[in-house]
Amino acid sequence: MKDGIEDVHNLSLTAMEIQMVRATAYVRYPSEEEVGLCIRDIDLDFVTEIVRDGELITDPEEPICEEDELIYMPSGITDCFGELYEIGDMAKRLDVDVSLHTPYYMDLGSNTDITESCLDSIRRAGLILNALDGSVVVTSLGLYTGKLSEAEIDDNITENVAMLMDWWKDVGLKPKLGIEITGHQSVFGSLEQVLDLCDNVNGIVPVVNFPHHHSRNEGILLEPDDFLNVLEQVEPYCKGNIHTSFAGVEHDEGNEKRLTPIKKGDLRFEPLAEALCDLRPNATVISSSPLLEHDAMYMRIINERVLSKRVAKAIKEKRKSEAAAEG
Numbered sequence: 001m002k003d004g005i006e007d008v009h010n011l012s013l014t015a016m017e018i019q020m021v022r023a024t025a026y027v028r029y030p031s032e033e034e035v036g037l038c039i040r041d042i043d044l045d046f047v048t049e050i051v052r053d054g055e056l057i058t059d060p061e062e063p064i065c066e067e068d069e070l071i072y073m074p075s076g077i078t079d080c081f082g083e084l085y086e087i088g089d090m091a092k093r094l095d096v097d098v099s100l101h102t103p104y105y106m107d108l109g110s111n112t113d114i115t116e117s118c119l120d121s122i123r124r125a126g127l128i129l130n131a132l133d134g135s136v137v138v139t140s141l142g143l144y145t146g147k148l149s150e151a152e153i154d155d156n157i158t159e160n161v162a163m164l165m166d167w168w169k170d171v172g173l174k175p176k177l178g179i180e181i182t183g184h185q186s187v188f189g190s191l192e193q194v195l196d197l198c199d200n201v202n203g204i205v206p207v208v209n210f211p212h213h214h215s216r217n218e219g220i221l222l223e224p225d226d227f228l229n230v231l232e233q234v235e236p237y238c239k240g241n242i243h244t245s246f247a248g249v250e251h252d253e254g255n256e257k258r259l260t261p262i263k264k265g266d267l268r269f270e271p272l273a274e275a276l277c278d279l280r281p282n283a284t285v286i287s288s289s290p291l292l293e294h295d296a297m298y299m300r301i302i303n304e305r306v307l308s309k310r311v312a313k314a315i316k317e318k319r320k321s322e323a324a325a326e327g
Contacts, residue, residue, distance in 0.1 A: 001078060001087055009094040013296055016091075017099045017138070017245075017286045020128075022075035023121040027051065035066050039081050040131075046076025048124050058127055058171050077128055084131035091132070097284060098134035099178075099243065100125050108160040109142035109153035109188065118142075119164060122177070126168060129175045135284075136178040136243050138207050141188050157188055158200055165203045176205045178243050183212035183256030190216055191230065198237045206234045208244040211259060211288070214267045215251035221267060227275035231283075241282045246272065246299065247289035261291045262298060269299050273306040 001018070008016045025048065039047050039060040050057040051069040060081065064070070077100075078084055091098050102125045107114045125137045141157050144150050161179075168177060179197055182189030191213055194206045208230060214221045221227055234242060248260035249267050262269055276283060289295035 002090065005087065005091050005094060005096050005098070007293070008096050011293060011297060013293075013300065014095055015097040015099070015284045015286060017101055018077060020077070020100055020102050020121070020125055023073070023103045023124065024075070025071050025073050025120065025124065027069050027071055030064050030066070030068060030070055034064055034070075036063055038063055040085065041082060042070075043080045043082065045070070045072040045080065046074075046078065047072045047081055048076075048127055060131065073124070081128075081131065084128060088132040088134070091134075098129070098132050099136045099138060099284070099286070100129045100132075100134060100175075102137065102139040104140065106140045107142045109144070109156045110146050110148065111156050111160075115156075115160065119160060122164060123167065126171075126173045126175060126177065130173045134175050135241065136176045136205065136207070138178045138180050138243065140180050140182050143187050145186070153188065154193075158197060161197065161204065162201045165201055168203060176239065177203065178205050178207035180207040180245075181209045181213045181216070183209070183215040183249075183251070185216065185254050191233065195233065195237065205238050205243070208234055208242065209288070210244060210246050210272065211249035211267055212245075212256060215249055215256035216254055218254050219251065219266055222271065224271045224274035224278065227272045228278055231275055231279050231281060235279070235281055238281075241284060243284050243286075245286045245288045247287065247295065259288055259290060261289050262295045269302050270306070273299075273303045276303065277306050277310055 005016060034042055039050065039062070047070045049071040050062060050064060051071065052065065052067070078087065088098065102122055106118045108118055109115070122137065122139055125139070129137050141161065142153060144153055165177065179194050180189060181191055181194055189212070198204055198206055210221060213230065231242060246262070246269060248262045248265035250257040250260055250265055285299060287296035287299065
């Protein structure tokens with residue numbers, strides 16, 4: 001991760017989103033050497049939490065007792081939890097904003113054992129990004145499958161996200177929890193659903209995945225005004241920064257088929273750059289393209305080109321008006 005942040009900085013980019021691919025966690029007892037230490041001092045495993053008398057302890061400064069159980073991730077983001085703080089400090093020094101994406105399969109609607117596992121993954125993502133001093137945990141929420149109706153799944157998702165945000169507030173996590181627009185009709189996450197959820201649950205923010213929104217609406221994002229319409233809808237919810245994702249995409253009948261390099265497909269970046277220049281929000285655009293760094297740099301170049309044209313046009317019009325006034 002250190003190398004990744006340095007590479008982002010050296011490419012003159014300013015954001016990196018970490019993928020939480022393997023979120024499986026296990027429980028073990030502390031060794032004799034670990035008793036008395038705290039989570040951030042353990043360097044043998046990526047330990048995220050302590051279980052004491054059935055209660056979950058998330059404070060990384062809490063000393064470990066002999067009778068405690070430790071929750072650890074064999075495939076953690078780094079070698080150990082304490083390393084996150086060092087990496088977060090480095091990211092701040094290099095002006096790289098760090099976000100984290102939870103595992104792509106999420107089920108907060110069925111209220112089964114899988115739901116509890118997914119909630120745990122989101123909680124741990126929050127703890128990890130909090131240690132990194134990052135900005136937003138990005139997640140989807142669930143599919144419309146099984147015996148429950150769509151209305152029942154929607155209700156379960158709302159209740160579970162509200163419960164999750166109560167925990168988020170109690171623990172004192174600083175990153176925002178971002179709910180991502182999804183790219184399939186069978187998955188909770190249209191723009192309208194995400195904004196309705198933001199209205200009903202305090203503390204969450206929308207995350208605009210443009211290829212997903214484009215796919216769900218059968219290729220709706222064509223002109224700058226199309227992008228501007230989306231940005232204007234989400235900006236009031238975003239509390240200072242709009243978190244977005246961009247790539248090329250192939251889609252069919254309201255469903256995403258696959259992400260592609262930006263120059264392929266019918267979703268172009270130039271109209272988004274125009275919309276961003278019009279609205280001038282604080283915004284982060286994450287490249288989700290198969291050509292990850294290449295297309296991130298391509299978007300930066302296109303955005304700078306649009307800005308340069310705007311500035312040149314403004315200077316030209318100013319000189320023209322000054323000349324007319326003198327005449």
